[in-house]
Amino acid sequence: MTTLPPSPPEDRFPAGRAAFPHRDLTGIGQLERHEVLYILDQAQRWVELNRQRSKHAELLSGLTIINAFFENSTRTLLSFEIAGKRLGADVVNMVAATSSLKKGETLIDTAITLNAMRADAIVIRHGSSGATQLIADKVDCPVLNAGDGSHEHPTQALLDALALRHALAERGEASEDFTGRTITICGDILHGRVARSSLLCLQALGATVRLCAPPALMPAGIEAMGAQVFDDFDAALEGSDVVMMLRLQSERMAGQFIPSAREYRHRYGLTAKRLKRAASDLLVMHPGPMNRGVEIDSEVADLAGRSLVTRQVEMGVAIRMACLDILTRAARGVEGWETQA
Structure with missing residues (x-):
C-alpha cells in the first residue's frame, strides 16, 4: 500500500x-x-x-x-x-x-x-x-x-534547483536557497530557454549567476538581467560552486555560430582536464540531452559525487x-x- x-x-x-x-x-x-x-x-x-x-x-x-x-x-x-x-x-x-x-x-x-x-x-x-x-x-x-x-x-529550472538543494544537503550544506553561491551556465545562451529560466530562478534564490558562451551565442544586453557575462570558460569557472552545461541548439540556428564542434569543445567543453583546474568540489549539471564529447565529456558527465545529471531527471x-x-x-x-x- x-x-x-x-x-x-x-x-x-x-x-x-x-x-x-x-x-x-x-x-x-x-x-x-x-x-x-x-x-x-x-x-x-x-x-x-x-x-x-x-x-x-x-x-x-x-x-x-x-x-x-x-x-x-x-x-x-x-x-x-x-x-x-x-x-x-x-x-x-x-x-x-x-x-x-x-x-x-x-x-x-x-x-x-x-x-x-x-x-x-x-x-x-x-x-x-x-x-x-x-x-x-x-x-x-x-x-x-x-x-x-x-x-x-520553468519546470526545468525548478527541478535543477531542487536537485542542487538535495546535493548540497547531502554535503551537510543544507539551505533553502543559494545565497553566497556562484553558479556558471555555459553553452548556447542565445537559443537556450533553460538558460533564461535558470538565470531567473537561481537569482531569485540568491545565487550569483555567470553566463559563458561564444560572443555569437550570447544575447545582447543580457547583463541587464543581472548576469555576469564571460566568453572565457576557465575564467568563468574560477570561484564557481556549480557549473551547468547546455548543448548547442542547432535546430534553432540559422547560420554559422561556431567555427566547428572541435573548436567549440576546446574552448567551451567541460573536459576532465578543465574540471581538474576548477574547485575540487564543483558540482556539474546538464539538463539533457547531452552531446557527449562536445559540451561535456563522458568522464565528467558520469563522475560520481560530482555530476547531478541523473538526479536532475529524478x-x-x-x-x-x-x-x-x-x-x-x-x-x-x-x-x-x-x-x-
Whole structure:
C-alpha cells in the first residue's frame, strides 16, 4: 500500500492560494521568491513518494491532463506523463506529428479544441516563444509551460534547483536557497530557454549567476538581467560552486555560430582536464540531452559525487507532480484554493 508523505509545513508561506496565486505556470519570470520556494518545498513530498516501492497517489483521480507537445521531447514528456499518472490523473499525450497543425490548423484553433475537451490542466511544449501564453489566454484550465521556443522552460529550472538543494544537503550544506553561491551556465545562451529560466530562478534564490558562451551565442544586453557575462570558460569557472552545461541548439540556428564542434569543445567543453583546474568540489549539471564529447565529456558527465545529471531527471518527476498538484487545487476544491486569480 502506498504511504503518502505528509504535506510540508506551510507556516512560512501565505495561507492557501496566496502562497501561489497564479492559475498558470508559463515562466519563472512571473514568480516571486517565496513562490519558487513554495514549489520546491511541495516537491519534497513527491521525492519521498517516488522513492517508495509503491508510487501511486490519488490526489488527481478523475482529472484529465493533456500533454500537448508540438516539439519533440523525451525527458520532459515522459516526466510529465509519469507525474500525472502517479497522482492518479487520466493523462493523454498529443504529439506534433499527429496534430491538426500539420493540416494547417492555427494554434488558436487548436487551443479552442483542447478547451472544448474540458481538460483539467494542459501541458504545452512548442517551438515558438510565447505560444504557451497564447494558449493559456484561450483556455479555461491551468496551463504549464514545458518549453516555448527560446523563451522559458520553468519546470526545468525548478527541478535543477531542487536537485542542487538535495546535493548540497547531502554535503551537510543544507539551505533553502543559494545565497553566497556562484553558479556558471555555459553553452548556447542565445537559443537556450533553460538558460533564461535558470538565470531567473537561481537569482531569485540568491545565487550569483555567470553566463559563458561564444560572443555569437550570447544575447545582447543580457547583463541587464543581472548576469555576469564571460566568453572565457576557465575564467568563468574560477570561484564557481556549480557549473551547468547546455548543448548547442542547432535546430534553432540559422547560420554559422561556431567555427566547428572541435573548436567549440576546446574552448567551451567541460573536459576532465578543465574540471581538474576548477574547485575540487564543483558540482556539474546538464539538463539533457547531452552531446557527449562536445559540451561535456563522458568522464565528467558520469563522475560520481560530482555530476547531478541523473538526479536532475529524478527531481523532474517530483517538481512536475508538485506543479500539477498546486495548479489543480482550485478544480479539486481544496480548502483555501477555491478562488482563481
